[in-house]
Amino acid sequence: MLKFFRRNKGLQLFSLISPGALWILLFFNLPLLIVLFISFVERGRAGSIKIPPVYTIENYRQLFNACASQFAGPECDPLLYIGIFGHSVRIALVVTFWCIILGYPLSYFISRQRQIWRDTLMVLVIIPFWTNFLVRTYALKQVLATEGLLNSFLMGLHLINQPLDLLFNEFAVVVGLVYGYLPFAILPMYASIEKFDHTLMEAAADLGASPRQAFLRVMLPMTLPGVVAALVLVFVPVVGAFITPDIMGGGKIEMIGTLINRQFGVSRNWPFGSAMSLMLMLLVLIGVIAYFRSSSEETRRAM
Amino acid sequence: MAEFAVEMQDVLKQFITPEGGILSAVNHVTMQIKDGEFFSLLGPSGCGKTTSLRMIAGFELPTDGKILIHGKEMSQVPAFQRPVNTVFQQYALFPHMTVEQNIGFGLEMKGVSRAERSMRVSEALEMVRLPGMEMRRPKQLSGGQQQRIALARALINKPEVLLLDEPLGALDLKLRKEMQLELKTLQREVGITFIYVTHDQEEALTMSDRIAVMSKGVALQIGKPEEIYERPASKFVADFIGETNFLDGVVKGQNNSIVEIELTGTGMIYVESSRTFTNGQRVAVAVRPEKLRLNFDTKDGNNLKGRVEEVIYIGTDTHYGVRFAGGQKVRVREQNVNQEYYQLSNPGDEVTISFTQISPRILTE
Numbered sequence: 001m002l003k004f005f006r007r008n009k010g011l012q013l014f015s016l017i018s019p020g021a022l023w024i025l026l027f028f029n030l031p032l033l034i035v036l037f038i039s040f041v042e043r044g045r046a047g048s049i050k051i052p053p054v055y056t057i058e059n060y061r062q063l064f065n066a067c068a069s070q071f072a073g074p075e076c077d078p079l080l081y082i083g084i085f086g087h088s089v090r091i092a093l094v095v096t097f098w099c100i101i102l103g104y105p106l107s108y109f110i111s112r113q114r115q116i117w118r119d120t121l122m123v124l125v126i127i128p129f130w131t132n133f134l135v136r137t138y139a140l141k142q143v144l145a146t147e148g149l150l151n152s153f154l155m156g157l158h159l160i161n162q163p164l165d166l167l168f169n170e171f172a173v174v175v176g177l178v179y180g181y182l183p184f185a186i187l188p189m190y191a192s193i194e195k196f197d198h199t200l201m202e203a204a205a206d207l208g209a210s211p212r213q214a215f216l217r218v219m220l221p222m223t224l225p226g227v228v229a230a231l232v233l234v235f236v237p238v239v240g241a242f243i244t245p246d247i248m249g250g251g252k253i254e255m256i257g258t259l260i261n262r263q264f265g266v267s268r269n270w271p272f273g274s275a276m277s278l279m280l281m282l283l284v285l286i287g288v289i290a291y292f293r294s295s296s297e298e299t300r301r302a303m
Numbered sequence: 304m305a306e307f308a309v310e311m312q313d314v315l316k317q318f319i320t321p322e323g324g325i326l327s328a329v330n331h332v333t334m335q336i337k338d339g340e341f342f343s344l345l346g347p348s349g350c351g352k353t354t355s356l357r358m359i360a361g362f363e364l365p366t367d368g369k370i371l372i373h374g375k376e377m378s379q380v381p382a383f384q385r386p387v388n389t390v391f392q393q394y395a396l397f398p399h400m401t402v403e404q405n406i407g408f409g410l411e412m413k414g415v416s417r418a419e420r421s422m423r424v425s426e427a428l429e430m431v432r433l434p435g436m437e438m439r440r441p442k443q444l445s446g447g448q449q450q451r452i453a454l455a456r457a458l459i460n461k462p463e464v465l466l467l468d469e470p471l472g473a474l475d476l477k478l479r480k481e482m483q484l485e486l487k488t489l490q491r492e493v494g495i496t497f498i499y500v501t502h503d504q505e506e507a508l509t510m511s512d513r514i515a516v517m518s519k520g521v522a523l524q525i526g527k528p529e530e531i532y533e534r535p536a537s538k539f540v541a542d543f544i545g546e547t548n549f550l551d552g553v554v555k556g557q558n559n560s561i562v563e564i565e566l567t568g569t570g571m572i573y574v575e576s577s578r579t580f581t582n583g584q585r586v587a588v589a590v591r592p593e594k595l596r597l598n599f600d601t602k603d604g605n606n607l608k609g610r611v612e613e614v615i616y617i618g619t620d621t622h623y624g625v626r627f628a629g630g631q632k633v634r635v636r637e638q639n640v641n642q643e644y645y646q647l648s649n650p651g652d653e654v655t656i657s658f659t660q661i662s663p664r665i666l667t668e
Contacts, residue, residue, distance in 0.1 A: 114321065197395070199391055199393065199395040200395055200397060202360075202362050202382070202389075202391075202395070203389070203391060203395035203396075203397070204383075204397075204408070205361075205362075205381070205382040205383040206360060206362075206382060206383070206387075206388055206389045206457075207383075207388065207408045207409035207412060207456070207457075207460065208383050208384075208409050208412035208413060208460070209383055209408070209412050210383055211383075213412060214383075217408075218397055218399075221399050222397075222398070222399055
């Protein structure tokens, strides 16, 4: 029996792969199918679904026309949900932009240090991960609060007379998300930049390229895979984020994530929440595919 | 145009070591490189040759001293504005660009039109004998081909000086020899000053018009290959360039240009020198293995008795290791000039080692 196993490479491979594959199948693919199913049925009284199920596409219609809901008031905005989708995408793009703009030079700086410093600095980047995300977000909230650290500091220096409104607005949400997701941008960009051979920058300078030209023509294209990875790793979770917009936005900033969260919570509308989740998935999928279609061969190979 | 293509005037380059000390990679070096010259910086790793080259290229700035290119001081000129181009040790071709884009990069930076660029790139490819390679990627090329592309990428810009940092180091021996001759021919054709960094003394001797031998940040000797080889100024140069026998001795007297030196336990030798020595001075007599003869008495030369310890046949030559009575050991190189190989002597044989009075060099440092 053991001999047979040793000889059979296919069986060995199967036994290595199957636990992970089974895990994904059971706890990822199957639930997704359940979500797909729920999104096409009517909601039940207690919040879950009607049994036996009644099939409908009403949940999707409601997404594109908010007034189709049975609870819609007279002055409802038919594009309410589409607007929130758009708003989420916009916030996610802004957050991704800042993560890359802040993360790239930092990754570059770290990659240029001596080995021991590089390791230390990378640990400093990762350390916040060891703290609970919720705790970190609440801590940041304390910093930005009306009587928080930042305002007290600025008042103490007499730079401002009135505390600034730094919390419960889009600014706060963006700051919170950039804070939370910056390491996700730094890690892949650092990996790319660290591998980059800096002799190539000297070669570019030697051939008459100014530092700016050398960066745009040589370093950026060659580290683009890291930037693209950062873009995907930040944009995808941020567009569906719900904890940070909830805490930092104080309920005033609506994003897809908070909206979906509400459907499974207070609104008790699982089918509508499921439909929204799938739309979000579809949106991200289309976005990523479109990006790779338009981006160069190089970046596609890198992913 | 100034007489010298490149001048280094008392150039000092210091680095801070990881331990916090100060390392003088280039220690007050002065040298003048003539226009159109094939000039080599030769020395072991860490001697400062690459740092010197990098300072001329503008990748490093001197801590002190001046670097002039055709009479123009360079300290305020960044690398990308200097009239020099470099062929890097590992070629440093841009992997994300085609061969055409690589070679045309310098012209593109200068704002040369696409059409002219494309024409000049194919000319450059002809020059390095790789026509039609435009659309390849560097990864698809062999080491030798990458090397030629790197050369074309630098030369297409018609630099005033071409800097080469061990460009043949990564190639195998046969290809390296081929490229040495090719580079030399190319340099004559284009007439551009080449500054060539290498640790390979044979390569430097083969290609250079002049060589600067460097060690520990100092230029020990600058001269033509034959000067460096035949008249080394120091023990280091004699030892680094080619093979040398060192015989320690004491000066016993001097009769005009003939110096009498006693090799302890072995006997007196007579060596011609233009320098003056004092009696009792300790010196090292350096003599090349090919200038020693085995059992070939010379009338007014030096003849020393010794015993053969080993015989090594290496094809073109046979090397004999011979120990003198005083314990000094020398290596003798006899060329195998005859069709039929025959060994001049066997280990254990008593032999006479002869050399003329003019072949050794007396070195004091």
